[in-house]
Amino acid sequence: MTRDMELIRKVLLAVENGQPNSPIEGYSDEQVKYHRELVIKAGFVEGSILPDSETFSEIPDSVFLHKLTWTGHDFVDAIASESN
Numbered sequence: 001m002t003r004d005m006e007l008i009r010k011v012l013l014a015v016e017n018g019q020p021n022s023p024i025e026g027y028s029d030e031q032v033k034y035h036r037e038l039v040i041k042a043g044f045v046e047g048s049i050l051p052d053s054e055t056f057s058e059i060p061d062s063v064f065l066h067k068l069t070w071t072g073h074d075f076v077d078a079i080a081s082e083s084n
Contacts, residue, residue: 004035005079007024007027007031007032007035008035008038008039009079010024011024011032011035011036011039011045011065012039012044012045012068012072012075012076012079013076013080015039015045015065015067015068015072016068016073016076020045020047020064020065020066020067021064021065030059033059033060033062033063034058034059034060036063036065037049037060037063039065039072040063040065043069043071043072044068044069044071044072044075044076045065045066045067045068045069045072046065046066046067046068046069047063047064047065047066048062048063048064048066049062049063050062050063
């Protein structure tokens with residue numbers, strides 16, 4: 001599993017476990033914010049994205065995750081095991 005997919009897996013599992021905005025060890029804040037934005041845009045999670053309006057960076061200023069969508073639950077079921 002690539003490092004990006006592992007981070008997406010950790011982000012989704014944190015949401016499923018009721019800790020949607022908790023820090024994820026081993027990754028920078030920028031990496032986590034970027035991947036949280038990806039799971040919202042992919043339709044796996046409901047959330048809010050606050051873009052960086054000062055520097056127009058690809059990394060949003062803040063991302064808040066709320067809950068998994070139906071599609072997100074299905075995806076988590078498929079990736080819950082580290083071997084998948």
